[in-house]
Amino acid sequence: MKNTIKQLKEYLINHNIKPSTIRLKVLEYLLNNRIHPTADDIYKNLLPQIPTLSKTSIYNTMELFANNGVVKILSFDGKEAHYDVNTELHGHFKCRRCGIIYDFNVPFDIPIPNELKEFDVKEVDINFYGICHKCNKQRGQEM
Missing domain, CATH: 1.10.10.10 (Winged helix-like DNA-binding domain superfamily/Winged helix DNA-binding domain)
Known part of the structure; x- marks a missing residue:
């Protein structure tokens, strides 16, 4: 870009x-x-x-x-x-093996849980952790 x-x-x-x-x-x-x-x-x-x-x-x-x-x-x-220059709502997946952080799309209509209805929610973070597809492939080849 x-x-x-x-x-x-x-x-x-x-x-x-x-x-x-x-x-x-x-x-x-x-x-x-x-x-x-x-x-x-x-x-x-x-x-x-x-x-x-x-x-x-x-x-x-x-x-x-x-x-x-x-x-x-x-x-x-x-x-x-x-730091993420993409400030639009999206999620992240961090690989626990290689440390790479991947973006993924999330629906823009995430409902606020009932327990937080009276709260003033300013920001939503959606993070997943695990082993990415590249590390899984490498692991499979090592076996």
């Missing part, structure tokens, strides 16, 4: 974020690498392009993006945060 600098700037401005070189590069990376990266992944991949980049800049950018609806923060097993 190729986005122009103008499109990236407009996207950030529409989310009340002042565009900067780092923010534009991070957004471009997220849109082109929908792999649910960690801050460290983003840092390592952008460092060759921005030699003065710091991890603090990445963490600050990701916090700003999360607070303004550009990314959703994913936490699996209470471990390192992953």
Whole structure:
């Protein structure tokens, strides 16, 4: 997915974020690498392009993006945060063997359980854990 600098700037401005070189590069990376990266992944991949980049800049950018609806923060097993640029309702499957996180579609009409009818639900997370199809194939070939 190729986005122009103008499109990236407009996207950030529409989310009340002042565009900067780092923010534009991070957004471009997220849109082109929908792999649910960690801050460290983003840092390592952008460092060759921005030699003065710091991890603090990445963490600050990701916090700003999360607070303004550009990314959703994913936490699996209470471990390192992953970032998802797809903020629409969808689920995730995390492979316990290889660690890859897969997206899957969910119906948009998920009913709120009766026990929560009087609650103000702001967000829904649907996470599954197990062994992915690739790891299952590898395991079958090892036997």
